[in-house]
Amino acid sequence: MIETIVFDVGETITRDDRHWAEWADWLGVPRHTVSALVGAVVAEGRDNADALRLIKPGLDVPAEYRAREAAGSGEYLDETDLYDDVRPALASLRALGIRVVIAGNQTAAAGDLLRALDLPADLVVTSGEWGVAKPDQAFFAKVLTVAQAAPGATVYVGDHPANDIFPARQAGLRTAHIRRGPWGHLWADNPDVVAAADWRIDNLSQLATLAAG
Template identity: 70%
Template sequence: MIRTIAFDVGETLVRDDRFWASWADWLGAPRHTVSALVGAVVARGQDNAEALRLIWPHIDVDAEYRAREAAGRGEYLDESDVYEDVRPALTALREAGFRVVVAGNRTTKAADLLRALDLPADLVATSGEWGVAKPDPAFFERLVDEAGVPAGEILYVGDHPANDTLPARAAGLRAAHLRRGPWGHLWADDPRVAEAADHQVRSLLELVAALTLRDPCRPSG
């Protein structure tokens, strides 16, 4: 029985548009160029930061991140970054009896920004706070500890097969693949994703319907 629904952050709950646009502006590159390069490295199966290195080959990403923060041009999130289906979906899941957790690969500052959005979630945490990032199995071990239920009673929802769907399943969690964002669309038809995912959906409201109307793992009471 699924008791906890845990959500990835980027391209699951919030758009990455602002994130990459801000990097493009900082590097003095056209936003379309950065977006295209992100798509290219995604297709290659590389880390997102490789898109920045294609523009500045010797970039120290961490140092530039700190420089952006110092210049007042660092991380920022507001309601416009949140996908339209997030609040109604998370609210519906809590009303149906599920515990809702937000846990993804983001910085410590991002955790504060996410909490400031006051999403309908019981817990918000990031890899920066936990000191371990997906797809490391230790991330999912920490998630299980925080959820307080067995791994098999947690459904992890995310767009990125290599960071979300596959490692969550390998860690003993249930998995839902969201066809959203570049990663979610690119690998949506990968047979490994289809095999690992209990659900493959195009929106969070579609997931709510699957869990509350048809899924036998819906919690009772």
């Protein structure tokens, strides 16, 4: 029986369009340049921040975040950044008595922005607030603590195999891989992903049916 469902953020709950567009504007390059480079590093299995370092070699991403904040160009999220299925899907899960947690690799500032959206979730937390990030097993140990359920009764939903599906599976959680965003589409039919994911979904609304079943 599923008791808790935990969601990744980028390209699971939120679109990354604004995120990469703001980086392109900050670095002074066309937005398509950043999008194309993100796709390239993803295809190579590299950290997506490497796309920024291709534009500005040696870039210290955390320091650059601070510089953006100081310049008034810090992170921003609003309702338009959410995928359309997020609110109805999360609300349906809570109506079934499922605990809903959002926990992804985001900054502490992003955590505040997500909570300000007042999503139908029991908890919203980020790696920046925890001080540990995916795919570190310590992140998933914290996920299990806030899930308040056994690993076998907890599902982690995400688009990125290396950050979400494989380490969550290693931690004993059940997993749902969503075909969404560049990572989700690129690896959707990868045999290792197919083997590691308990479910493969195209939208979050499918989770209510899975949980009910």
